[in-house]
Structure formats: structure tokens, C-alpha cells
Amino acid sequence: MAWDRSSRPAGGRGTTVDRTDPRRNGRRSDGDRETGAGTETPASEFRGEELVVGYPSADEPVIDGESLRVPPGEVTALVGPNGSGKSTLLKGLADQLGLDAGRVLLDGADVQSLEAKELARKLGLLSQENTSPESVPVEKLVEHGRYPHRGFFDGLSAADREAIDRAISLAGVEHLRGREVGSLSGGQKQLVWIAMILAQETDVLLLDEPTTFLDLHHQLEVMGIVETLRDDSDVTVVLVLHDIDQAARYADHVVALKDGAIYARGPPEEVVTEGLLAEVFEIDAEVELTERGPRIVPLRPRHGNVTAERGEPPGPEQ
Amino acid sequence: MAGEPVTDTSTTSRREQWFGWFDGSLFTLCLGSLVIVIAGGLIQVSFGAFSMTILEAWQAVFNPEVILNRRAWEAFLLGGEVPEMNKRSLIVWNIRLPRVFVGILVGMNLAVSGAIFQAVTRNELASPFILGVSSGAGLTILLTLVVFSGLTAFLPLIASVGGAVAFLIVYAIAWKNGTSPVRLVLAGVIVGTVFGSLQTAFFFFADDIGVVQSAIAWTTGSLTGTDWEQVRMALPWTVVAMLLALVSSRQLNVLLLGESTAQSLGMSVEKVRFALSGVAVLAAAASIAVAGIVGFVGLIVPHMVRSVVGSDYKKLVIGCLFAGPALMVAADVGARLALNPVQIPVGIVTGLVGGPYFLYLMRKQQTMGEI
Numbered sequence: 001m002a003w004d005r006s007s008r009p010a011g012g013r014g015t016t017v018d019r020t021d022p023r024r025n026g027r028r029s030d031g032d033r034e035t036g037a038g039t040e041t042p043a044s045e046f047r048g049e050e051l052v053v054g055y056p057s058a059d060e061p062v063i064d065g066e067s068l069r070v071p072p073g074e075v076t077a078l079v080g081p082n083g084s085g086k087s088t089l090l091k092g093l094a095d096q097l098g099l100d101a102g103r104v105l106l107d108g109a110d111v112q113s114l115e116a117k118e119l120a121r122k123l124g125l126l127s128q129e130n131t132s133p134e135s136v137p138v139e140k141l142v143e144h145g146r147y148p149h150r151g152f153f154d155g156l157s158a159a160d161r162e163a164i165d166r167a168i169s170l171a172g173v174e175h176l177r178g179r180e181v182g183s184l185s186g187g188q189k190q191l192v193w194i195a196m197i198l199a200q201e202t203d204v205l206l207l208d209e210p211t212t213f214l215d216l217h218h219q220l221e222v223m224g225i226v227e228t229l230r231d232d233s234d235v236t237v238v239l240v241l242h243d244i245d246q247a248a249r250y251a252d253h254v255v256a257l258k259d260g261a262i263y264a265r266g267p268p269e270e271v272v273t274e275g276l277l278a279e280v281f282e283i284d285a286e287v288e289l290t291e292r293g294p295r296i297v298p299l300r301p302r303h304g305n306v307t308a309e310r311g312e313p314p315g316p317e318q
Numbered sequence: 319m320a321g322e323p324v325t326d327t328s329t330t331s332r333r334e335q336w337f338g339w340f341d342g343s344l345f346t347l348c349l350g351s352l353v354i355v356i357a358g359g360l361i362q363v364s365f366g367a368f369s370m371t372i373l374e375a376w377q378a379v380f381n382p383e384v385i386l387n388r389r390a391w392e393a394f395l396l397g398g399e400v401p402e403m404n405k406r407s408l409i410v411w412n413i414r415l416p417r418v419f420v421g422i423l424v425g426m427n428l429a430v431s432g433a434i435f436q437a438v439t440r441n442e443l444a445s446p447f448i449l450g451v452s453s454g455a456g457l458t459i460l461l462t463l464v465v466f467s468g469l470t471a472f473l474p475l476i477a478s479v480g481g482a483v484a485f486l487i488v489y490a491i492a493w494k495n496g497t498s499p500v501r502l503v504l505a506g507v508i509v510g511t512v513f514g515s516l517q518t519a520f521f522f523f524a525d526d527i528g529v530v531q532s533a534i535a536w537t538t539g540s541l542t543g544t545d546w547e548q549v550r551m552a553l554p555w556t557v558v559a560m561l562l563a564l565v566s567s568r569q570l571n572v573l574l575l576g577e578s579t580a581q582s583l584g585m586s587v588e589k590v591r592f593a594l595s596g597v598a599v600l601a602a603a604a605s606i607a608v609a610g611i612v613g614f615v616g617l618i619v620p621h622m623v624r625s626v627v628g629s630d631y632k633k634l635v636i637g638c639l640f641a642g643p644a645l646m647v648a649a650d651v652g653a654r655l656a657l658n659p660v661q662i663p664v665g666i667v668t669g670l671v672g673g674p675y676f677l678y679l680m681r682k683q684q685t686m687g688e689i
């Protein structure tokens with residue numbers, strides 16, 4: 001039970017007072033080196049090179065030639081306004097959308113060259129919308145996470161059962177185990193779906209807007225799982241977040257997209273700035289550096305030059 | 319953070335009981351279906367031109383001279399001379415029981431085929447015939463009866479092949495960098511419309527009432543005149559298709575989670591979808607070859623079973639293996655005996671029985687139609 005949340009040391013970012021916690025800094029500088037892994041970190045190397053991603057129905061690609069290197073074993077958040085291409089980029093990385101050009105490398109291997117099940121053993125994706133029959137019991141749904149680990153005729157092995165137990169425990173849904181999915185609230189459902197991809201036991205997890213539409217309690221539950229993954233395992237997490245506050249608080253690495261291009265990337269304190277919020281999100285906001293990372297107080301939307309004419313420059317005043 | 323109560327020890331045992339796949343509702347369904355099949359079968363073997371009491375029929379069915387006779391089974395299952403037996407047993411075993419067995423096989427095939435197609439197209443209104451199988455089979459049946467009447471002996475084979483070819487045409491039309499459930503259904507509608515028109519055109523050119531009646535029997539489905547030969551024809555394919563459906567239940571369950579989830583779990587969605595459709599077409603073709611195009615069974619039975627056992631395909635397929643024969647055998651009792659001595663195509667009865675039952679399910683259940 002390497003991931004058991006209850007046994008986790010109280011050292012996550014939520015409780016860390018000092019942002020210069022040596023362990024975290026050590027990890028980050030490790031990650032920032034191009035080789036990333038160092039000697040003892042088995043975390044997966046995951047990167048996209050010169051990606052051109054679009055939808056078959058549209059002529060213009062959404063993402064046009066971007067490269068992204070994800071720090072191994074850390075949490076990377078993709079942020080940006082609606083339509084900036086965050087989800088598209090994520091789907092391209094997950095091999096769910098065909099790439100028009102470029103390639104995605106996972107531990108040096110092109111993901112397109114991997115057999116479907118082999119890829120699914122290394123890379124998990126939580127889509128934005130998930131559907132299942134109403135009458136599926138929670139445990140059965142989580143069991144489907146073992147699909148890539150099982151052959152056509154294989155039953156559930158002991159290892160499968162352990163993985164399912166671990167995933168259910170990590171997602172904190174033990175009490176829902178016997179319930180039918182149709183009877184759960186939206187937040188509970190999301191935790192169950194997360195348990196399913198945790199049962200996949202991949203090195204890389206891609207989460208597409210895992211907290212959107214959830215109440216605060218379940219948002220914190222989801223981000224708590226992400227924190228646990230970062231602190232207690234070598235899983236590399238990439239997630240699309242709508243809430244830039246959440247990105248600033250939980251991610252080690254923030255990538256901001258605007259109009260399908262990567263506008264800025266780096267640690268939250270460097271990326272989440274008033275200037276970026278003005279440029280990328282077109283809002284005036286105050287950014288306050290707190291012990292939990294930058295905190296954003298959105299003030300008003302910017303309307304191109306109009307705001308400037310009103311004489312309200314985005315500044316740290318007040 | 320989590321803060322939720324951690325499991326107590328009773329959870330595990332309750333879980334075992336909860337998820338043991340052969341649960342009470344499935345058991346009841348199978349048992350109830352079995353009772354209907356046996357009761358229907360006994361009625362079928364008792365009544366007819368040569369009537370006998372239920373007891374006599376029972377004795378004739380369980381006549382040890384037949385049941386324990388290897389030569390009799392060889393004659394039934396492999397073809398050949400039927401050994402000597404008393405008159406009742408001969409009538410029961412050689413004439414009336416094969417029809418019940420064919421009904422059982424057809425019911426299984428149609429129900430399981432429908433269940434598979436409902437998962438593949440993720441459409442609750444899917445039936446074995448949604449992807450053009452019935453229209454292809456219907457067209458080739460009419461073509462054979464009206465135009466190439468010399469080939470009538472091969473009608474079962476021709477009908478099945480026609481259905482399979484129409485399915486391939488549907489797939490080819492739907493294919494555009496892969497398929498999708500919606501495109502498959504639309505292509506099925508297109509092919510069904512065109513082939514249906516052609517079929518009607520051939521009806522128009524049929525000049526003999528006998529040919530028309532034969533064509534109607536084939537296109538609505540009938541068990542009249544079925545014999546051990548039909549059992550021999552359908553049995554091997556049925557066994558293959560049913561086994562494949564059973565081992566594929568997990569694939570069907572994952573397919574129900576939607577394409578993108580199935581893909582991210584490592585399923586080659588296109589391959590699996592085509593292979594499963596192939597299994598369903600094989601089952602449908604096996605039933606068409608012996609009974610023609612029996613409607614409604616493949617649509618209604620999976621719904622019926624789902625309303626009892628839930629949407630887990632392992633249970634659903636097993637439930638269909640029992641409930642399909644139950645509906646088919648019961649409907650055939652009506653088809654054969656209701657207007658005695660006139661026999662009507664069983665497809666008419668399945669529609670008459672199935673339609674109102676479907677209506678009842680729809681009114682009773684809020685969640686009707688959800689897979």
C-alpha cells in the first residue's frame with residue numbers, strides 16, 4: 001500500500017510552511033535537468049516534440065508545432081482560457097487524437113509505435129466526460145482499469161485485485177465500493193473514475209479538467225489524490241486545470257497556453273503573474289505570493305484597449 | 319482530504335456476495351426461462367394432428383430406448399437412418415422435438431446477437447438486424463425464390479450469406495478513418511432502405527401465390543417444417559457464436575464505457591467492434607438459415623434480461639441464452655397451435671407478444687433504453 005493516503009507524512013504542499021522545503025527543491029532541480037531521472041528516480045520520461053494536433057473536421061490545426069517536456073515524477077498543469085488548446089494538447093499527448101506532425105515520446109519510445117495495451121499500461125487518461133451504464137457497481141468499474149494488464153481469457157489475478165484495492169483506497173472511495181455508479185453524485189463519480197485509471201497503474205497520468213463541475217469538497221479530494229501521487233510515487237501527472245489558483249497551488253510546473261501556442265512555462269511563481277493573467281486570460285488580477293504558492297484575486301475582465309483607456313493598468317497597486 | 323471511514327472487515331465478504339456474478343436475479347431468470355421452455359416443449363410435443371396426453375408425451379420424450387440409444391442420437395445429430403421405436407416416440411422425437419430444439423437455438427442466437435449489437439452500436443434500439451443483415455437476407459431470399467428458383471435448395475445458405483454481405487456493405491459505407499456507432503446505424507438504415515425497396519419490387523413480380531407465401535414465411539420467420547436437419551445446420555455455428563459471446567463479455571462491458579475510455583484502456587476499438595459484430599452476424603445468420611428473419615426477439619430479449627440482471631454483459635449474455643429460447647418456444651406454441659390446423663409464421667407471434675411486453679417495460683421503467 002505504497003499510496004495509502006492515511007499513512008502519508010504530513011509534508012505535502014498544503015501543510016508545508018516554507019516554500020524552500022529542501023526535499024521539494026531537490027526534486028524540482030532534479031526534474032529541471034534535461035535527463036531528469038538522475039540515478040535513482042525511475043519516473044517516466046514523457047515529452048512531445050513539434051506537435052501539430054487538430055480535429056479531422058477542421059482544416060487548421062489547434063496546436064501548431066509545440067514541444068513539451070514533462071518533468072518526470074512531478075505534476076504539470078496546463079492552463080489557459082477556453083479554446084486555448086489545453087485539452088487538445090492533452091489528447092494529442094495521449095494518442096487519442098492523431099498527430100498531424102511531431103511525435104510523443106514515452107521513455108524514448110514513440111507512443112504511436114506502441115501496441116494499444118502496452119501504451120495503456122504506461123499512460124492513463126481521464127477524459128473530461130465519462131459515461132457508464134447506471135447499474136455498474138463501483139468495484140466493477142474500477143476493475144476495468146485492469147483491462148490493459150489482462151489477456152483475452154485472463155481472469156482477475158491476485159495482482160489485479162491488489163491494484164484495485166490500492167486504487168480504491170487511494171481515491172478514497174472504499175465506502176462506495178458496493179454502490180451502483182448511477183446512484184453516485186457527480187463528485188463521487190469523478191473519484192470513482194479516477195480510481196479506475198489509478199488501477200491501470202501507469203507511469204504517466206493525464207487528467208483532463210478533473211475538477212471542473214465539482215463542489216469544493218470533491219475538488220480538494222481530487223487534488224489531494226494528485227498531491228499523494230506526487231509525494232508518494234513516481235507517477236508523472238499532467239493535468240488540464242480551469243482553475244488557475246489550483247494550478248498555482250498544486251502543480252510543480254505550469255504551462256500556459258494561448259491560441260494553441262505555449263505562452264509560458266515554469267514553476268508557478270514564475271508563470272502565474274499579473275502580466276500573464278492580463279495577456280493570456282485577459283483579466284486584471286492581483287497575485288499574492290503565499291506559502292501555498294501564488295494566490296490570484298481576479299478583479300475584472302480586460303477588453304483590449306478599452307481598459308487601458310479607462311486608465312486602469314494592471315498593476316500591483318491597491 | 320479523504321477523511322472517509324475506512325473499510326470494516328465485513329465489506330469484503332459482502333463484496334464477494336455482491337459481485338458473485340451468478341446472483342439471485344440471474345438464477346431466477348434462468349430457472350423461469352427453463353420452466354417456460356420445458357412447458358412449451360411439452361405442449362408442442364403433445365398437441366397436433368396426432369394428439370396425446372401430457373403424460374404420454376412425457377413418456378415418449380423420456381423413452382429410454384431413444385435417450386440411451388447411441389444410434390438414435392447419431393441419426394439425429396449426424397444424419398442417417400432413424401432406428402426402430404414406438405409410434406409416439408417416433409412422432410415426438412422425429413417430428414415435434416426438433417422444432418422445439420430449432421426454436422431454442424434460434425432464440426439463443428437472436429437474443430445474444432441483439433445484445434452484442436446493442437453494445438457495439440451503444441444504441442438501445444439495436445437488434446440483430448440493425449446493420450443490414452435482415453435486408454440483405456430478405457433480398458437474397460426474394461431473389462432466389464422469384465428469379466433463381468433453381469437454387470431454392472440452397473436458400474438457407476444463400477440467405478445467411480446475403481445477410482453477411484449486407485453487413486459488410488454497411489461497414490464499408492460507415493468506414494471513414496474508422497467507424498462510429500452513429501455512422502454504423504445510419505449506414506444500416508441506408509442499406510436497409512435500398513434493399514427493402516428491391517425486396518418489395520421482387521414481391522411485386524412474384525406471380526405465384528405459393529412463392530409469395532414461401533417468401534413471407536422466410537422474411538417474417540417460421541419454424542414450420544423444421545427438422546433434425548435444421549438442428550444439424552444451426553448447432554455448430556450456435557455453439558461457436560455463443561462461446562465467443564461469453565468470452566467476449568468483458569470486451570462488451572468496456573465498449574459500453576465509450577470509445578475514448580475504451581481506447582485509453584488499451585482496447586483496439588475498431589478491431590474489437592468489427593470482431594464482435596462478426597460474432598453477432600454469425601449468430602443472426604445461423605438463425606436466418608433455419609428459421610428465416612424472426613423479428614423482435616433480438617430487440618426485446620436483451621431488454622427484458624437487462625431489466626432483471628442489470629447491464630453486466632456476463633450476466634446479460636447468460637440470461638439471453640435462457641430467455642431467448644423461452645420467448646421463441648412460447649411464441650412457436652402460439653404459431654403452431656393458435657389457429658390449428660393453420661400454422662402462422664412465428665415472427666408474427668413474436669411481434670404480437672413482444673410489442674405489448676416492450677410497451678409494458680417502457681411504461682414501468684424510468685430508465686428504459688439505457689444500456
